[in-house]
Amino acid sequence: xxxxxxxxxxxxxxxxxxxxxxxxxxxxxxxxxxxxxxxxxxxxxxxxxxxxxxxxxxxxxxxxxxxxxxxxxxxxxxxxxxxxxxxxxxxxxxxxxxxxxxxxxxx
Amino acid sequence: xxxxxxxxxxxxxxxxxxxxxxxxxxxxxxxxxxxxxxxxxxxxxxxxxxxxxxxxxxxxxxxxxxxxxxxxxxxxxxxxxxxxxxxxxxxxxxxxxxxxxxxxxxx
DNA sequence: CTTATATACCTTGACAGGCGAGGTATATTG
DNA sequence: CAATATACCTCGCCTGTCAAGGTATATAAG
Numbered sequence: 001x002x003x004x005x006x007x008x009x010x011x012x013x014x015x016x017x018x019x020x021x022x023x024x025x026x027x028x029x030x031x032x033x034x035x036x037x038x039x040x041x042x043x044x045x046x047x048x049x050x051x052x053x054x055x056x057x058x059x060x061x062x063x064x065x066x067x068x069x070x071x072x073x074x075x076x077x078x079x080x081x082x083x084x085x086x087x088x089x090x091x092x093x094x095x096x097x098x099x100x101x102x103x104x105x106x107x
Numbered sequence: 108x109x110x111x112x113x114x115x116x117x118x119x120x121x122x123x124x125x126x127x128x129x130x131x132x133x134x135x136x137x138x139x140x141x142x143x144x145x146x147x148x149x150x151x152x153x154x155x156x157x158x159x160x161x162x163x164x165x166x167x168x169x170x171x172x173x174x175x176x177x178x179x180x181x182x183x184x185x186x187x188x189x190x191x192x193x194x195x196x197x198x199x200x201x202x203x204x205x206x207x208x209x210x211x212x213x214x
Numbered sequence: 215c216t217t218a219t220a221t222a223c224c225t226t227g228a229c230a231g232g233c234g235a236g237g238t239a240t241a242t243t244g
Numbered sequence: 245c246a247a248t249a250t251a252c253c254t255c256g257c258c259t260g261t262c263a264a265g266g267t268a269t270a271t272a273a274g
Contacts, residue, residue: 005261006231007205010113012260015212022214028222038208047262050224055260073222073269092213098114099206101145105122106199107129112232113260119231135251154233157253162231180240180251 003041005048012044012052013061014091020062020080021088027053027076053078061087110148112155119151119159120168121198127169127187128195134160134183160185168194 019030027049035043044052056062061084067075080088115122126137134156142150151159163169168191174182187195 003205003208004117004201006117007201008209009116009231009260010111011209011213015209018213026222027224034212037211041204042208042212045262046223047225047264048260051260051262069222069269071270075222094111094114095209095213097148098110099210101110101149102115102118102122102202103206104144105141105149106118106125106202116231116260133251134253152233153252154235154254155231158231158233176240176251178241182251 002043003038005045008042008044011091011095012048013056014088014095015042015044016049016052016056016078017061017080017084017088017091020078021085024077024079026067026078029075030078056084059087060084109150110145112152115149115151118198118202119155120163121195121202122149122151123156123159123163123185124168124187124191124195124198127185127191131184131186133174133185136182137185163191166194167191 015034016030019025019033025033027046031044031046031049053062053064056078057064060081062078062080064076064078067077069075122141123137126132126140132140134153138151138153138156160169160171163185164171167188169185169187171183171185174184176182
């Protein structure tokens with residue numbers, strides 16, 4: 001069973017930033033990684049992913065650059081900024097708080 | 108600091124059902140209880156609450172009746188149905204799964 | 215050579231839940 | 245008599261998700 005988008009909502013940006021903390025990556029790969037890490041339970045749809053990228057870049061949390069692939073389709077890489085790292089820590093703390101609160105409420 | 112609505116989104120119905128598992132209650136009280144239980148970190152806004160009530164009733168998860176207050180404003184009470192209890196178990200399980208998945212993703 | 219599949223990118227427009235703002239009515243307190 | 249608390253409700257905007265559609269490159273199968 002997969003996780004509904006309403007539950008995931010609000011975490012996409014944090015999830016993306018978490019990924020970029022480990023290493024620069026590109027959309028397609030990030031998408032695959034997330035599914036793999038969660039045994040296909042979490043899937044960020046492409047449209048969702050790209051709109052999140054746009055917001056994150058707008059906010060200055062990520063930067064992008066084109067990879068220099070010799071073969072295959074071009075890749076647009078994303079890397080997290082210092083501001084993004086700080087934002088991630090906030091997201092993370094918010095998640096811990098929300099988790100505790102919801103655990104409190106769902107008996 | 109309060110929990111963003113995007114994180115809470117998707118849990119309002121579960122939170123309400125959880126409350127009604129304990130006892131019948133009414134909108135205003137449920138609202139207060141939730142805030143109290145979470146030290147004012149979670150607040151379901153009234154408009155949010157009432158639209159959730161509508162959905163829950165539509166789905167057959169709750170039933171409503173008017174209280175017989177002798178004094179003060181009238182109260183519309185809500186009670187959870189058998190179907191609602193089953194639905195809650197599903198919500199609860201979804202939450203546990205989502206929690207695990209997100210914990211996996213946010214390093 | 216043609217088709218299918220995988221990789222990789224992107225946009226548009228509809229949809230649904232959250233909620234600010236506004237409204238009603240009753241009771242109590244200063 | 246005004247303010248505050250209790251208690252209900254609706255309208256319409258906002259925002260994140262995503263189905264559906266599009267582009268281009270490489271490889272494997274038939």
